[in-house]
Amino acid sequence: MTNYTLLYLFPFFLLIQQQRCLQLPSALDDGFVGINGVQLTLNGAPFYANGFNAYWLMDVASNPFQRSKVTSAFQEAVSSSLMIARTWAFSDGGSNALQSSPGVYNEKMFQGLDFVISEGGKFGVKLILSLVNNFNDYGGKSQYVQWAKERGEQMQNEDSFFTNPMVKRFYKNHIKTVLTRKNTITGVVYKDDPTIMAWELMNEPRCSSDASGVTIQNWISEMACYLKSIDGNHLLEVGLEGFYGASSSQKNPNNSPHGTDFITNNQIPSVDFATVHSYPDQWLSNRNHFGQLDFLQQWIYDHIEDAQEVLQKPVIFAEFGTSDYNVSQKNELYNVVYSSIYRSARIGGVAAGGLFWQQLVQGMDSYKDGYEVILTEPSSTVRLIAQQSKRLSVTPRRFLSKKKT
Numbered sequence: 001m002t003n004y005t006l007l008y009l010f011p012f013f014l015l016i017q018q019q020r021c022l023q024l025p026s027a028l029d030d031g032f033v034g035i036n037g038v039q040l041t042l043n044g045a046p047f048y049a050n051g052f053n054a055y056w057l058m059d060v061a062s063n064p065f066q067r068s069k070v071t072s073a074f075q076e077a078v079s080s081s082l083m084i085a086r087t088w089a090f091s092d093g094g095s096n097a098l099q100s101s102p103g104v105y106n107e108k109m110f111q112g113l114d115f116v117i118s119e120g121g122k123f124g125v126k127l128i129l130s131l132v133n134n135f136n137d138y139g140g141k142s143q144y145v146q147w148a149k150e151r152g153e154q155m156q157n158e159d160s161f162f163t164n165p166m167v168k169r170f171y172k173n174h175i176k177t178v179l180t181r182k183n184t185i186t187g188v189v190y191k192d193d194p195t196i197m198a199w200e201l202m203n204e205p206r207c208s209s210d211a212s213g214v215t216i217q218n219w220i221s222e223m224a225c226y227l228k229s230i231d232g233n234h235l236l237e238v239g240l241e242g243f244y245g246a247s248s249s250q251k252n253p254n255n256s257p258h259g260t261d262f263i264t265n266n267q268i269p270s271v272d273f274a275t276v277h278s279y280p281d282q283w284l285s286n287r288n289h290f291g292q293l294d295f296l297q298q299w300i301y302d303h304i305e306d307a308q309e310v311l312q313k314p315v316i317f318a319e320f321g322t323s324d325y326n327v328s329q330k331n332e333l334y335n336v337v338y339s340s341i342y343r344s345a346r347i348g349g350v351a352a353g354g355l356f357w358q359q360l361v362q363g364m365d366s367y368k369d370g371y372e373v374i375l376t377e378p379s380s381t382v383r384l385i386a387q388q389s390k391r392l393s394v395t396p397r398r399f400l401s402k403k404k405t
């Protein structure tokens, strides 16, 4: 912690438990993705855009010999008119860590992230940066809990991540360190960089040890306020998969609750837009392809309805995909997601875009997980992706008369 930190913390620390929190005024600069009612905006117009996940960007960019793959990823994305990339701004403990132990950062990895943001800016791709993982990959909440244990804290389980004061300090320090990082390539502090579209608190937060949802709700409120006290420029989302709480858990795959609630979690005022992930092949492996598609259709419909009518906030389908190698089945799944988004977007609705999981480029065989799409390998799926980009990119023109500025 530097003295500089106190400048941020002091006026705000009394407020952090409250749901409403003091926020810095947003910059009026063009180029930041903003929000107007149920729509995202960019440069004064509604922003509907197609996008992709590439969690590996920082990791690969940290190796100067591999860095060109990051450039290729953005270049190929732009050729398919993909405008949004979601990626990890975390890697906690273990080999190639960004944060090797609490508050200790690896400059080589940070320069990798600098490169990712710099290249995103060059190609005009907006970034969603996630700040920690619910799961063990790249450290995650279990690594934070482990760090606290090593310092003598009593921890019940991994979900102590959400409540233990030492862990919360570690995590807040990570938020602050990333947001106040000055990019060594562009010279722009991350919190002032319009290439960044939004911060994501956590990849797929779940808290199965507290099905009431209170634990997660408090954690989101506190962390969202903390983040907004540092950065008034950027949007914030939680990283939720979209599971409903106990009262609506019949809408969840297999009716299972996960300690989160799509409605109340996203109603927290400093959460700007909602997110949904969709993996019917993993969630409903007991059903056949068509059973999975039926679920997916309903899952997406429910979330668009709830975002439109209840939350009145934009929603991004921040991960979807299938490991199904049958191309026509894969395309059917993409079609369900893309058509549902477009039906909402074309009338100026809440569905702002979809990010498929995951984009790879040539020469990344070790990253293949069955879900990958390589945009330079011609396929009907790649054509579908480009079509969706096109129809979403003309959507704002329909609403220009409604624009605010």
Ligand SMILES: *[C@@H]1O[C@H](CO)[C@@H](O)[C@H](O)[C@H]1NC(C)=O
Pocket (backbone or CB within 6 Å): 289, 326, 327, 328, 329
């Ligand atoms: C792929 O899926 C389609 C539609 O579900 C099916 O008709 C076709 O036989 C499958 N192809 C292969 C190679 O399994």
